[in-house]
Every structure is written in structure tokens, then in C-alpha cells.
Amino acid sequence: MRITSSLRFVLLAVLAMLLSGCGYNQIQQKDEAVKAGWSEVLNQYKRRADLIPNLVSTVKGYAAHEAQVLTAVTEARAKVSQINVNADDAESLAKFQQAQGELSSALSRLMVVTENYPNLKADQSFLGLQTQLEGTENRITVARGRYIQLVQDYNTYIRSFPQNLVAMVFGYKPKPNFTVENEAQIQNAPTVDFNQPPAQQPQQQPQPQPAN
Template sequence: MRYLMLACVLVASSLLSGCGYNAIQSKDEGVKAAWSEVLNQYQRRADLVPNLVNTVKGYATHEEEVFTKVTEARAKVGQMNLTADDLTDENKVKAFQQAQGELSSALSRLMVVSENYPQLKADGLFQNLQAQLEGTENRVTVARNRFIQSTQDYNTFVRQFPQNLTAMMFGYKAKANFSVENEKQISTAPTVDFSKPAPPQPAPQQQPAQPQPEPAH
């Protein structure tokens, strides 16, 4: 009896392996791990925002609209709670990506404003935050790329026969992925560089002098 049970277990394991169950489970765990790293890096970026805004505020007191947009974008990101179990919901993934994109745009605008304040660029705290932000943006890009690749690999596998039958039997669904309009944009981190001076503003063009009327004779 004992040997019969062992034989049944071995046969069942062989069948599951042949149908791709083990590979599906492994690829699913890979997607979850990649997603966890995406969340970690985005959180690191969000954690930098308050100190970054407060530091810039100390020098750029007339940029309240920019500060408000950054703060609001960070608050919206903080309201997003997208777990690995939610990755099958395309709408939730799109909403998450949009919120992170809005924060990226707001931070880019803040960086442009910072270029106009030389004393801010020379501030030690600001330089430290700049270095942290640059490093975090690079890690975000790497984490996103890994998630995209692992999700593509998983989705391709579970849609093929006979793995699609195994996936359907055990509830493994295809997952939503990040959508990008420009593939180069996703593989290249945004440039955060305050070592270069801001480009000079073009001088206003002078209007040509109007010809003087000749005196009447």
C-alpha cells in the first residue's frame, strides 16, 4: 500500500511537470518578485519628495504651483495599493502607471525650476537629494524592465498548449503589463543633472528703426 501511494505521487508529479505546472508556478513567482522590486523603488522615490520639495522651497519661494503639483502627485501615488494579486486587472495597472507618470512629470518640472536658482544648486542637502533621486530613477528603470520581461515570459508561456489548460485548471491568468509608447523611453532612466548651467535666455530682438519722413520743402 505504501509503495502504491508513492507510485501515485510520482505519477502525479510527472503529469503536472509535463503539463507545465511547475514552470507556471516558477514564472508566476518571478513576476511577483519583479513587481515587489518595482514597488520598492517607486516607494524610495516617493520618500524623497517631501525633503526635495522643502529644500527647493527654501530658495524658490515663488514656485508654489510647482510645489503643489508635486505634492498632489505624490499623494495620488500614495493612495495606490496594487498588490501582485491585482496584476491580472488591466485597469488597475493602467491607473498605477498613470499615477507614477504624473509624479515623474511633476518632478521633471521641479528640476527645471531648480535650474534657475544657482544658490540652490550649490546647496549640500540639495546635491545629496539630487544624487539619491538620480540613483533611484535608474533603479526604477531597471526594476520596470525586469517586470516587463518577466510578465511577457509568463504570459507567453501560459497561453501556449498544453500549459494553457494547466493554467486554466489551477487559476493562473495572464497578467497586465506596463504599456509604453516609446520602448526606448522605458529602457533609459530620466537624466537628473544639475552640474550643467541652465541655458541662457535668448535676448529680445530689437525692432528695426522706422524711417524718418523727409522734411517738406
């Protein structure tokens, strides 16, 4: 017995309503939101990576003998560029996060070095890079924070009943997320303020001379 076109249409309509009521459409929307959030994270990290060659070149012009620090930044950037990250794979995301963290640390060390070169801090090219880098670090923090929230929302939704049944049928699984040892790192961008005076070293107290 053949199913008539009208009956087939009714069955499809009923199925569509059932799927909609079970959260299928919402899963699609949340999944797309996570993908868009991840694209923004990558965009901001790429923006930072694009600034680094000019930054290193400018610093090198005034502090060429700081080879170790400059090399560390260059190598950390190269390592980041070699990672083909898959945000849906926990191991891949962890490697990406570690590489980006190493680059952040190398940049922080470079910023400390620049404090010793007043002429560098007065260079207009350097000041322009400073502004761009500070803005990019802030945008990275915002993009990461938003992505973390989107993934948490998605994961919570597909684990809840009855959406978990729909997710299981269509193969939607929880997504890995960024992790930090210190929760405050999500909220605070790395310090890249070139205008802070270098920290004063504590003066050593003179040792008392032994009595003759």
C-alpha cells in the same frame, strides 16, 4: 474496492510527473519571479516617494515663491500614495502607472525650476538628494524593464501548448504589463541632472524700421 497505499503512491507519483512534464513547476517558478520583480518595482517607487518631502522642503527654503510647482509635486506624491495597486488587474495597474507618470512629470518641472537658483544647487543637502534621486530614477528604470521582461516570459509560457492546458486547469491567467506611448521611455529615466546650464533663449532679431 479500496485503493491500497502503494497504488495511491504510484498514482500520485505518475500525476506529479505528468504535471512536471506539462510545465506546472515552471509556471510556479515564473509566477514567483514575476511577484519578486513587482516587489522590486514597488520598492524603488517607494524609495523615490520617500525622498520627495525632503526635496520639496529643501527647494522651498530657497524658492518659496515657486508654490505652484512645489504644490504639484506634493499633490502628485499624495495621489500615488493613495493608490492600492493590484498588479494582476489591468485597470489598477494602468491607474498606478498614470499616477507615477504624473509624479515624474511634476518632478521634472521642479528640476527645471531649480536651475534658476545657484545657491540651492550649491546646498549640500540638495546635492545629497540629487544623487539619491538620480540613482533611484535609474533603479526604477531597471526594475520596470526587468518586470516587463518577466511578465512577457510568463505570459508567453502559459499561452504555449501544453502549458496552456495546465494553466487553464489551475486558473493561471496572463498578467497585465506596463505600457508606454513611447517605447524609449522604458529605457530612459527622467532627466534629473541639476548641473546642466539652463537652455538659452533664442534672441529675437530686430525688426526693420519702415522707411520714412
